[in-house]
Amino acid sequence: MEVTLNLENTSSKDISIMVDAFRASTSITLALGKFNEVIPTFTPEKAKKLAKEKNGILAGERMGKALEGFDMGNSPVEINELNTKLKTLILTTSNGTRILENMKSTVLIGCFINAKAVAKKSLILAKENNYNHIDVVMAGWKGNFAIEDFLASGEILYWIQKELCENHTIGEDFDISEYAQSAILASRDYKKLKEVIYNTKSSKRLKKLGYEKDIELSLKKNINNNVAIYNEGVLKLFK
């Protein structure tokens, strides 16, 4: 079993775990507790068209801000508080949804809130399909490194490593890349991790836009067992 970490593009043909910790991954993970499906969409125009066709809720942002004419922004707090009988969420975001398009592997969605769950499910999926490469892919910000994605990846990788060490039937021989190991090391001190993330430019931008509660929620570790799997353009709960 090979376990790696990359930015924006995956190096795996087997399994990729997409991590956009602020806020797409968290929104998707929570949305699948309410909706049957989340359809990530790459332009606001296509999102609007699809929402009509599917009779769905329309959510999305550009530069952190909610889009005009949309039901809501890309806010995990708003999605969590939503009361609706509709079954489809259409979501368009700056980073997270854009990079899904290019992934040729099976894609799961990971973040702080489901780190342990996505780690376990990625290994189950690997075992069932005889896959031997799990790549954790940071969405980043416009092609650049984003520390919240690095640290959320570190939390996911920590649980993958733990599972591989304790459960030898999964991956007799396993290799965790040095970059992945560095993310695990960086993510161990939760108090320092939160301090650092609260002071980034992304956090400051979200606070300015009034989304401070989204930061708090996105940083909670392992409070949710939902894992989204991406298939033919649609995200569903992986069971």
Place this chain on the structure above:
Amino acid sequence: MEVTLNLENTSSKDISIMVDAFRASTSITLALGKFNEVIPTFTPEKAKKLAKEKNGILAGERMGKALEGFDMGNSPVEINELNTKLKTLILTTSNGTRILENMKSTVLIGCFINAKAVAKKSLILAKENNYNHIDVVMAGWKGNFAIEDFLASGEILYWIQKELCENHTIGEDFDISEYAQSAILASRDYKKLKEVIYNTKSSKRLKKLGYEKDIELSLKKNINNNVAIYNEGVLKLFK
């Protein structure tokens, strides 16, 4: 003041701190306690020629191994134990010396053993010259990320950050990149850091070649105040 972290190529025109923790940076730092100068050389042939011209000691490696016809390998332990009256060391290594060639900024040499010293001196140099960008540059391994360089960089960046926080006259406003901050976070738990580095492929290769003591020495934190500065092809003690 801007503080960044990069792999192999520097993004600064002001000051770069080259970090090749195993073993070039450590060898150079120790060598300047014995020699007046260290001349990094990019081919073994040129190293041999220069050693004759300068009446110097000839040290170097390829793939970790000492080179035939050389006085010694690139071993900080051997350099530290050396007894000689000669004043020049000629050094050729796989990674560290190669990347110096392309740097257009002022270059200092950093590693675990002089982390605090190189951090302080980089800020003194910045203040004296009105420079406002310090870039820590990991040598890596053949263009790839190497965790020992990331973690040694984290230790150096920790001291730069501490100094900037405590001494406001240096850099009124400062920005430490998110990648640099992730290296600081990853380097804080020294016990875990050593455990991880001891189990990398680089460590295993060095152990196999009989250089285990070089690993121990290269991982000692802040035991040396030597800081090498690179100027017109020659490394000298920065005073």
